[in-house]
Amino acid sequence: MRTRSLREFSTALLTVALVLFFMTASWAQQKSPPIIIGAPLPTQYLYGWDAQRAMLLAIEEINAKGGVQVGNVRRPFRLEALDTRDLEPGVPLSEALLVVEKLILEKKADFLMGGPARSEAALAAMDLIAKYKKISILTTGALTPAYHRRIAENYNKYKYLFRITSDAGQLSKEAVDLFESLRQEHGFDQIFIMVQDVAHARAIGELVGKNLGGKGWKVLGTEVYPTGALDYSTGLLKARDQKAQVLFVWMDHPEIAILVKQWKDLKIPTVPIAGISSAVEHPGGWASTEGAVAYWVASPANAGNAPSNATPLTTKFYEAYTKRWLVEPEGYGTSTSYTAVYVLADAIRRAGSLDADRVVAALEKTDMIGVYGKVSFDPKSHQVIPSDDPKQGAVGTWFQWQDRKRVVVWPNTIAVGKIRIPPDLSVPKGGAK
Amino acid sequence: MLPSLLVYGLINSITLALTALGFSLTYGISRVANFAHGALYVLAGFSAWFFLNRLHFNYYLSVLLSVFFIGLVGAAIYRLALIRVRGMPLLEIIVTFALGTATLEGLRYFGFLGSNYSLPPLIRGSINLFGVPVDNHRIALVLIGAVLIFMLWLFTRHTRIGLALRAMAQDEQAAMMLGIDSDRMATLSLALGAALVGIAAVVVLPLGFIATESGGNILVSSIAVCILGGLESPPGVIVASVIIGYAQILTVAYLGPHYQMIVSLAAILVTLILKPSGLFGKQKELEERV
Numbered sequence: 014m015r016t017r018s019l020r021e022f023s024t025a026l027l028t029v030a031l032v033l034f035f036m037t038a039s040w041a042q043q044k045s046p047p048i049i050i051g052a053p054l055p056t057q058y059l060y061g062w063d064a065q066r067a068m069l070l071a072i073e074e075i076n077a078k079g080g081v082q083v084g085n086v087r088r089p090f091r092l093e094a095l096d097t098r099d100l101e102p103g104v105p106l107s108e109a110l111l112v113v114e115k116l117i118l119e120k121k122a123d124f125l126m127g128g129p130a131r132s133e134a135a136l137a138a139m140d141l142i143a144k145y146k147k148i149s150i151l152t153t154g155a156l157t158p159a160y161h162r163r164i165a166e167n168y169n170k171y172k173y174l175f176r177i178t179s180d181a182g183q184l185s186k187e188a189v190d191l192f193e194s195l196r197q198e199h200g201f202d203q204i205f206i207m208v209q210d211v212a213h214a215r216a217i218g219e220l221v222g223k224n225l226g227g228k229g230w231k232v233l234g235t236e237v238y239p240t241g242a243l244d245y246s247t248g249l250l251k252a253r254d255q256k257a258q259v260l261f262v263w264m265d266h267p268e269i270a271i272l273v274k275q276w277k278d279l280k281i282p283t284v285p286i287a288g289i290s291s292a293v294e295h296p297g298g299w300a301s302t303e304g305a306v307a308y309w310v311a312s313p314a315n316a317g318n319a320p321s322n323a324t325p326l327t328t329k330f331y332e333a334y335t336k337r338w339l340v341e342p343e344g345y346g347t348s349t350s351y352t353a354v355y356v357l358a359d360a361i362r363r364a365g366s367l368d369a370d371r372v373v374a375a376l377e378k379t380d381m382i383g384v385y386g387k388v389s390f391d392p393k394s395h396q397v398i399p400s401d402d403p404k405q406g407a408v409g410t411w412f413q414w415q416d417r418k419r420v421v422v423w424p425n426t427i428a429v430g431k432i433r434i435p436p437d438l439s440v441p442k443g444g445a446k
Numbered sequence: 447m448l449p450s451l452l453v454y455g456l457i458n459s460i461t462l463a464l465t466a467l468g469f470s471l472t473y474g475i476s477r478v479a480n481f482a483h484g485a486l487y488v489l490a491g492f493s494a495w496f497f498l499n500r501l502h503f504n505y506y507l508s509v510l511l512s513v514f515f516i517g518l519v520g521a522a523i524y525r526l527a528l529i530r531v532r533g534m535p536l537l538e539i540i541v542t543f544a545l546g547t548a549t550l551e552g553l554r555y556f557g558f559l560g561s562n563y564s565l566p567p568l569i570r571g572s573i574n575l576f577g578v579p580v581d582n583h584r585i586a587l588v589l590i591g592a593v594l595i596f597m598l599w600l601f602t603r604h605t606r607i608g609l610a611l612r613a614m615a616q617d618e619q620a621a622m623m624l625g626i627d628s629d630r631m632a633t634l635s636l637a638l639g640a641a642l643v644g645i646a647a648v649v650v651l652p653l654g655f656i657a658t659e660s661g662g663n664i665l666v667s668s669i670a671v672c673i674l675g676g677l678e679s680p681p682g683v684i685v686a687s688v689i690i691g692y693a694q695i696l697t698v699a700y701l702g703p704h705y706q707m708i709v710s711l712a713a714i715l716v717t718l719i720l721k722p723s724g725l726f727g728k729q730k731e732l733e734e735r736v
Contacts, residue, residue: 057554059561101659210704238703241663243654244458247698250450250578267561271654278572278581292561292655301564301655 047091048081048367050354051122053112053138054153055100055130059291060265064127064153064346065094070337071354082362090354093120094127099134100154100265109134110141117145123367126353130154130346132212139163143170146369148376151176152353153346154265156213156289158182161396168393172373175395177356177388178349179314179409181213183399184288185220187312187409191423192225192259195284199434201259205252205283206235207245207272209264217263217288233257238264245272246279253281258438263288270302277305282437286310289345294318296341299417308435310413310422316403317348317384319412321421321429323403330384341419352383385410402426449576451695457584459691460591464646465664466671466683467598472520472639474678475615476632478528478538480520482546484665486640489549490516490647491656495563505566513644520640524633532632546665550658564655565648587649594645595684602680611635615678670710674717676727685725686713 052068055061072090075081080089095116097109109129116122125147129135135155142149151160151174158180164171179187195201204225208218215237222232233255236248249272252260260283262272270292276285285308287293292301293311316323317330320341330351334342342348360375361367377392386403390396400406401424411423413432420430469483480486493515497508523545531537567583574580602608613621614631622628643664671690675682694709717724 057559062559236703239707241659242703242706243660243663244454244694244698245703246454246457247450247695248703250454251699267657267659268654270561270564274654278583279579280572295561297560297562301562303564303566 045080045086045088047089048083048124048361049091049093049120049122050357051113051116051120051125051147052092052094052127053097053109053116053125053129054094054127055098056094056096057098058100058130059267059295059344060100060130060153060346061096061128063342063344064130064350065092066338067334067342067347067350068092068094068126068152068354070334071351073337074333075354075358081358083367084365090358093122095120097129097134099129099131106134106137110138113138113141117142117147122147124357124372125149126357127152127346127350128154132157132160135160136163139171139174142174146173148173148357148369148372149175150353150357150376152178152350153344156181156184157216159212161391161394164396165391165394172395173369175376175390175397177353177390177397177407178345179399179407180396181217182220184312184314184409185217185224187411187424188217188221188261188286188288189224189228191286191310191411192221192230192261193228194423195259195432196230201284202229203231203233203255203257204259204261205233205248205255205257206261207248207252207264208235208237208262209266210237210239211265214263214265214288218261221261240266241268243268243271245275249275249279249281252283253279257283259283260285261288262286262290265289265291267291269293270298273298273302273309274305277302280437282435282439284308284310284432284434284438288312289314291344293414294344296343296419298419299414304417306414308414308433310411310432312345312409312411313342313347314345314409315349315385316408316410316421316427317351318342318345319410319419319421321410321427323385323408323410323427324382326382326384348384352385352388355383356381356388383407450578451692451699453575453578453580455692455695457580457588458695459688460588461646461650462667462671462691463595463684463687464587464591464649465643466668466687467594467680468639468642468646469668470672470675470678470680470683471598471642472635473672474680475611475635476524477535478524478532478542478632478636479535479677480523480636480639481539481543481665482523482549483542483639483643483668484661484663485546485549486516486519487643487647487664488553488656488658488661489519490644491565491651492553492558492563494565494648494651495656498565509648512648513641516644516647517637517641521633521637523640524629524636528632528636529629532629546661550661553658558656558658561655561657563657565652567652568649583652587653590645590649594642595680598642598680607634667710670713673724674713676724679724679726682724682726689713 076089080087095112097112099109129138130153132155206218208214218235226232269290290311293309294313298306317327360372364371364375380389386408387406389398398406412419412421422428422432472480490512494508494512497503497511527541568586569582572581610626671686675686694706697706697709
């Protein structure tokens with residue numbers, strides 16, 4: 014009899030404890046609901062999934078430390094990522110816009126971060142985001158200078174939009190500086206340009222060609238390839254026949270792997286320099302091209318996406334990402350997406366609320382060292398301020414595939430190696446100019 | 447410039463012919479427009495990759511197994527899905543298109559994304575052909591394409607099954623009266639068409655890498671070749687491949703690469719306006735005359 018009542022008492026006690034536990038947990042959750050970051054990203058492409066993984070890593074780190082300080086409470090971040098598919102051939106915009114609206118209305122995103130990644134889609138989404146007065150930080154893709162130019166021209170409407178990655182203008186400046194260093198060191202001055210038929214790539218091809226032409230380079234040709242093109246032999250053979258010394262490629266579609274293999278198979282004697290080019294950037298590039306990517310130079314935009322010591326955080330991020338996802342930081346949206354979460358957390362802490370106008374004011378005063386250098390925004394255009402020196406601004410990165418590794422070769426402030434010239438290419442008589 | 451245009455135009459033409467033959471064969475015999483054609487191409491590439499890199503089979507064995515597997519998938523498409531809607535062309539297209547989309551999305555769902563999946567070339571190295579550097583794999587592609595076309599011709603004209611397939615293509619009801627099993631032949635046509643696109647995949651994909659996105663491109667280019675040549679005509683496929691193949695290369699060389707995608711679509715439009723049955727097609731010729 015006594016045993017039975019003891020058992021009943023224990024059961025009742027356990028039930029009360031469980032009810033109390035769940036009530037407390039529910040109360041705690043109600044007290045600090047998560048801050049939702051909506052991420053419109055092409056999650057089935059490198060430039061989508063790398064950004065998503067980087068954001069998730071930063072969110073896990075911040076939440077593990079108790080979350081974000083909002084006034085007197087700490088609130089966790091939560092990521093809601095949806096696939097925009099905007100990097101697919103044909104640049105489908107409608108799906109990207111639907112995703113942005115779904116994140117705002119259905120997923121109740123407090124902030125937007127990531128994409129849309131394709132410039133055309135990002136530009137189209139600006140009005141939608143401005144209409145809902147949601148703060149959006151672009152962390153991947155969308156390199157067109159028109160984005161921050163539009164913000165500067167109509168600040169009151171677009172003040173909620175920020176971009177934390179380098180734009181096409183900065184990347185083309187870096188490319189021109191790199192080519193000039195090649196000319197000084199090796200005497201090369203003949204270039205052939207091959208770009209993808211999308212806004213940012215066409216803009217970069219044009220900018221680089223124009224700038225190099227002005228500096229005395231011979232721009233032998235500029236070819237524009239449609240997204241998804243499967244054959245590049247004609248363009249490559251043109252480059253060879255016209256005796257190009259440098260091949261400049263800017264294509265973010267995966268088919269660039271075909272171009273890389275054709276460059277090797279056709280033995281095109283050039284220094285191959287690709288800007289943002291998925292198959293060349295990716296750590297698996299060597300394996301997927303069976304080493305054809307050797308000597309290729311690429312830019313995963315900002316530092317931290319290839320191993321370097323740009324800031325004390327660069328190596329820390331590199332190792333944390335590799336440990337979490339079992340692959341090195343992959344594409345050009347990785348270090349920027351990771352940093353953006355910390356930048357937003359910092360701005361919310363300083364604003365003391367989630368109020369959009371207060372967070373905008375706080376973001377405009379951002380001054381912190383991120384994975385790729387000092388992060389601060391131009392107060393009028395909300396574009397991250399670039400620099401060659403990580404102590405002064407957001408620094409870019411260019412690496413070359415050497416002995417199966419991605420070795421950072423530019424800019425000199427963060428370089429860990431020098432550019433190697435392919436053996437087929439003869440250095441001009443007279444050498445450096 | 448001219449030698450390189452000739453050499454790479456030929457390679458491009460044979461590539462187009464290889465990828466389109468399966469579509470044409472299936473349509474020619476069973477009158478099924480297999481809109482899962484592009485998805486089968488991608489699936490063949492990934493299955494070869496899987497046999498090679500996950501099960502660590504020998505390369506050539508992986509290629510053979512992959513072609514066999516895709517052939518089985520083609521047969522299964524007919525026996526499990528198409529047989530229920532046979533004779534209803536619109537439904538056949540919807541069913542195959544849905545299956546193709548589901549296959550590609552399924553591959554994406556299971557993580558077959560990005561540019562990490564590639565097949566090694568059949569033969570490494572390169573040679574100079576009329577002063578134009580060409581890698582050995584592309585030479586092998588042209589030879590395999592030529593041999594395959596010849597073998598297909600032999601098969602359809604000098605074997606019992608081939609003759610039965612041709613009988614089906616010419617007049618299904620008369621063939622049935624002679625004891626030829628219509629469903630069995632249709633199953634075989636789907637299997638053969640799928641196996642042919644499987645061969646195309648394992649021969650063409652080592653030039654680049656395996657990507658789900660290429661499924662759509664392959665379907666569009668195959669349809670363009672078949673419409674220009676005549677949907678059910680293998681000789682038409684070959685002639686159309688040469689026309690489109692060289693037109694694409696010349697477009698890239700003289701107009702600019704960003705116009706090359708237009709060539710296939712322009713071929714479809716022009717053919718449908720001027721001669722809907724295609725260059726060698728017989729199917730609609732009577733209707734056109736009427």
